[in-house]
Amino acid sequence: MIDLLMIVLLAAAFAAGFAYVKSCARLVDDEIAMGDGP
Amino acid sequence: MTWLGWSQIAIFAVLVTVVVKPLGGYIARVAGTDSVSSWVAPFERGIYRLAGVDPSQEQTWSRYAFAILWFNLFGIVALYGLQRMQGLLPLNPENLEAVAPDLALNTAVSFATNTSWQSYGGETTLSYLAQMAGITVQSFLSGATGIAVAIALVRGFARRSSATIGNFWVDLTRITLYVLLPIATFGALFLIWQGVPQTLGPHIGAATLEGAEQVLARGPVASQEAIKLLSGDGGGFFNANSAQPFENPTALAGLIEMFLILLLGAALTNTFGRLVGDQRQGWALFVVMGVLFLAGLAVVYGNEAASNPALFSPGIGPSGGNMEGKEVRFGIAQSSLFANASTASSDGAVDAMHDSFMPLSGLVLMANMMLDEVVVGGPGSGLFGMLLFVIVAVFVAGLMIGRTPEYLGKKIETSEVKMAMLALLCPPVFILGMPAIAAVLPSAVAALNNAGPHGFSEILYAYTSGAATNGSAFAGLSANTPFFNLTLAAAMFAGRFLVIVPVLCIAGTLARKNRALASAGTLPTHGPLFIALLVGTIVIVGGLTFFPALTLGPIAEHFVLRAGIIY
Numbered sequence: 001m002i003d004l005l006m007i008v009l010l011a012a013a014f015a016a017g018f019a020y021v022k023s024c025a026r027l028v029d030d031e032i033a034m035g036d037g038p
Numbered sequence: 039m040t041w042l043g044w045s046q047i048a049i050f051a052v053l054v055t056v057v058v059k060p061l062g063g064y065i066a067r068v069a070g071t072d073s074v075s076s077w078v079a080p081f082e083r084g085i086y087r088l089a090g091v092d093p094s095q096e097q098t099w100s101r102y103a104f105a106i107l108w109f110n111l112f113g114i115v116a117l118y119g120l121q122r123m124q125g126l127l128p129l130n131p132e133n134l135e136a137v138a139p140d141l142a143l144n145t146a147v148s149f150a151t152n153t154s155w156q157s158y159g160g161e162t163t164l165s166y167l168a169q170m171a172g173i174t175v176q177s178f179l180s181g182a183t184g185i186a187v188a189i190a191l192v193r194g195f196a197r198r199s200s201a202t203i204g205n206f207w208v209d210l211t212r213i214t215l216y217v218l219l220p221i222a223t224f225g226a227l228f229l230i231w232q233g234v235p236q237t238l239g240p241h242i243g244a245a246t247l248e249g250a251e252q253v254l255a256r257g258p259v260a261s262q263e264a265i266k267l268l269s270g271d272g273g274g275f276f277n278a279n280s281a282q283p284f285e286n287p288t289a290l291a292g293l294i295e296m297f298l299i300l301l302l303g304a305a306l307t308n309t310f311g312r313l314v315g316d317q318r319q320g321w322a323l324f325v326v327m328g329v330l331f332l333a334g335l336a337v338v339y340g341n342e343a344a345s346n347p348a349l350f351s352p353g354i355g356p357s358g359g360n361m362e363g364k365e366v367r368f369g370i371a372q373s374s375l376f377a378n379a380s381t382a383s384s385d386g387a388v389d390a391m392h393d394s395f396m397p398l399s400g401l402v403l404m405a406n407m408m409l410d411e412v413v414v415g416g417p418g419s420g421l422f423g424m425l426l427f428v429i430v431a432v433f434v435a436g437l438m439i440g441r442t443p444e445y446l447g448k449k450i451e452t453s454e455v456k457m458a459m460l461a462l463l464c465p466p467v468f469i470l471g472m473p474a475i476a477a478v479l480p481s482a483v484a485a486l487n488n489a490g491p492h493g494f495s496e497i498l499y500a501y502t503s504g505a506a507t508n509g510s511a512f513a514g515l516s517a518n519t520p521f522f523n524l525t526l527a528a529a530m531f532a533g534r535f536l537v538i539v540p541v542l543c544i545a546g547t548l549a550r551k552n553r554a555l556a557s558a559g560t561l562p563t564h565g566p567l568f569i570a571l572l573v574g575t576i577v578i579v580g581g582l583t584f585f586p587a588l589t590l591g592p593i594a595e596h597f598v599l600r601a602g603i604i605y
Contacts, residue, residue: 003139006118009143014111017107017531017539020536024460028547
């Protein structure tokens with residue numbers, strides 16, 4: 001049971017990690033659309 | 039301080055400096071695509087075939103980041119499972135039981151993130167299989183991951199109009215095969231020669247001079263010790279880490295262990311210079327690292343060589359320095375150097391108890407970690423941390439003179455500055471926020487060995503070590519509780535991935551840009567002016583962020599110690 005809880009915590013942390021990558025990508029794309037970039 | 043002590047430090051500094059150029063050049067070859075070794079190349083190709091990786095297929099920064107996250111998720115789950123099932127698995131001569139769930143999670147996150155925080159004693163907690171197939175394997179892979187991220191960022195600076203920054207699986211494989219494995223193998227053989235055990239046999243008994251029976255723990259130590267130092271991991275086979283004579287048997291072994299700790303972090307500055315086509319840029323970063331390292335070391339060595347006023351004032355007299363908690367075989371200079379090297383890098387190995395250092399020495403050890411571990415830093419993490427500060431420094435310089443910031447011909451714009459600040463500000467949230475919570479929780483305070491500012495330093499050090507992915511322990515904190523295990527795991531996870539993702543994002547945005555030619559208005563980034571600007575940026579950003587917390591801990595303790603109050 002506690003193992004399951006630990007795996008859930010880990011899964012939540014990595015889900016946040018994947019969402020963080022997408023957020024950074026969106027932020028950078030928005031900046032480039034506004035004129036930042038090459 | 040003695041001339042002999044400074045001689046040891048000088049020999050060490052020369053040893054590290056001499057190897058920067060040749061090893062940096064070698065790693066630059068590994069970072070490319072050409073064959074490095076004709077007899078290892080078939081293994082490299084075999085790994086790609088087995089894993090279904092097309093080495094010619096490069097990744098965008100977000101795909102590179104996703105690959106790292108998936109790889110680490112798999113690594114953490116595997117290491118967690120190995121610890122939980124070790125009682126059922128072979129190579130467990132001491133019949134050790136399964137590791138408790140919260141401790142297993144803490145340890146799995148710790149080693150996958152290259153932190154190596156240990157809330158356990160290795161010889162009494164982990165089987166040989168868990169040490170070898172879990173801890174040691176993660177030491178290789180987490181070290182290679184850090185170097186891969188640094189190389190991806192350097193490609194961002196070096197490339198023109200490129201949508202990709204490399205292939206994580208290729209970088210991981212090549213760094214492991216061509217850099218970490220050969221050096222770690224030589225390191226392990228050297229340590230065996232010096233007396234470090236390498237055996238799968240059980241612990242043995244010995245009779246003491248008083249006739250009592252003593253258990254001598256041993257195991258496959260040398261193979262773990264070498265990569266623990268080289269990869270910036272630092273997790274000891276034994277509870278006492280490199281203060282255990284079986285991990286660090288001789289003065290020569292100690293010197294080489296410190297050398298291994300800083301080897302890759304220092305050499306990568308030269309790799310950077312070569313890949314961006316101007317080695318002077320790499321030397322400038324190396325000088326910045328060296329200045330900060332020697333300044334911190336001078337404070338640590340000076341404080342430890344002076345007598346502890348709490349001993350001096352009652353009339354005991356000068357003690358020849360603060361010997362409490364020191365590695366007495368090697369003395370104060372070597373212990374100070376080891377502590378400074380270990381915290382300035384991301385390694386975290388210890389051969390003296392940091393809890394027993396004088397307050398201002400403890401401050402330096404914490405500051406080394408708080409400065410995002412850029413004072414040489416770990417393999418890869420030191421270089422990409424330093425490049426984050428470079429972005430901030432050129433941004434500040436641009437603001438001062440009213441020009442668009444540039445570095446190596448790349449315009450530093452909103453995206454890069456935002457990502458650099460994100461990466462630099464995320465660890466402080468955990469370094470400062472979590473001790474604030476722990477300091478008011480009775481159950482957390484009960485885990486401390488000391489009260490007052492020293493007790494606060496024990497908490498602050500623990501979260502600093504975790505969020506900065508260092509892993510060294512101040513000691514004095516009984517951290518094997520569900521609260522500390524889970525919150526430190528969160529700090530380690532955040533300190534690793536909340537930094538790596540923005541770093542890769544910067545790599546991606548920079549790679550898309552063209553490199554402008556230098557003009558009369560370009561700020562030279564290899565000269566003394568830029569070196570001074572970068573040192574100032576690092577110290578001021580670090581100082582402003584952490585000074586209030588340090589005031590509550592080591593600085594307050596420094597002053598009350600002189601008033602005769604000890605905790």
